[in-house]
Amino acid sequence: MQIRNSLIVTLLLLTGCAASRGSVFTATRDPAFDTYPQDKLDKVSIGWLAHSGTMAVSTITRISPSDWVPRSSVVIRESNDTILVCYSVVHRSGQPVGEPPVATRITFLVPGIQRDDSRKVLLSSTCGSASSGA
Numbered sequence: 813m814q815i816r817n818s819l820i821v822t823l824l825l826l827t828g829c830a831a832s833r834g835s836v837f838t839a840t841r842d843p844a845f846d847t848y849p850q851d852k853l854d855k856v857s858i859g860w861l862a863h864s865g866t867m868a869v870s871t872i873t874r875i876s877p878s879d880w881v882p883r884s885s886v887v888i889r890e891s892n893d894t895i896l897v898c899y900s901v902v903h904r905s906g907q908p909v910g911e912p913p914v915a916t917r918i919t920f921l922v923p924g925i926q927r928d929d930s931r932k933v934l935l936s937s938t939c940g941s942a943s944s945g946a
Contacts (some may be wrong), residue, residue, distance in 0.1 A: 835886060835921045841877060845915035848872055853915065856935050860927060869897050870919035871935050877914060878907030887939070888922055894932045897922060898939035 852872065859868045885900035897920050903909065920935075 839881060840917045841914055845872060848915040856933055858933055867922040867925045868919055869922055869933055870917055872915050872917045874913035875901050875916050876911045878904050878911050880904050881918060894934055896934045898936050901937055
């Protein structure tokens with residue numbers, strides 16, 4: 813199945829603790845991102861889900877349409893001054909290799925964080941535990 817120009821939605825459950833598993837809420841490839849400014853990529857945006865008060869952390873980054881963020885790679889690490897969302901981008905088995913990266917919005921849910929929490933929120937694609945397959 814060709815992933816290009818499609819919406820990928822993965823709803824996952826997350827528990828909040830010092831070094832807990834995280835969740836990918838959505839990964840979206842949208843043609844509107846094709847002209848997204850390079851200097852705006854990989855910036856962290858924070859929002860809140862109104863019905864649950866859960867923190868939603870998102871970024872727009874470039875990944876190949878044949879890659880994905882597996883649930884098993886997302887880890888939340890909390891310290892006194894930071895909330896670090898770690899994840900890995902891996903190749904989806906059975907998909908073509910070498911497709912050029914496209915701007916993709918990735919959103920993670922981080923429950924258990926209060927709205928008035930003053931800690932800095934960071935994202936890292938290099939500290940998650942890699943997983944393979946689709």
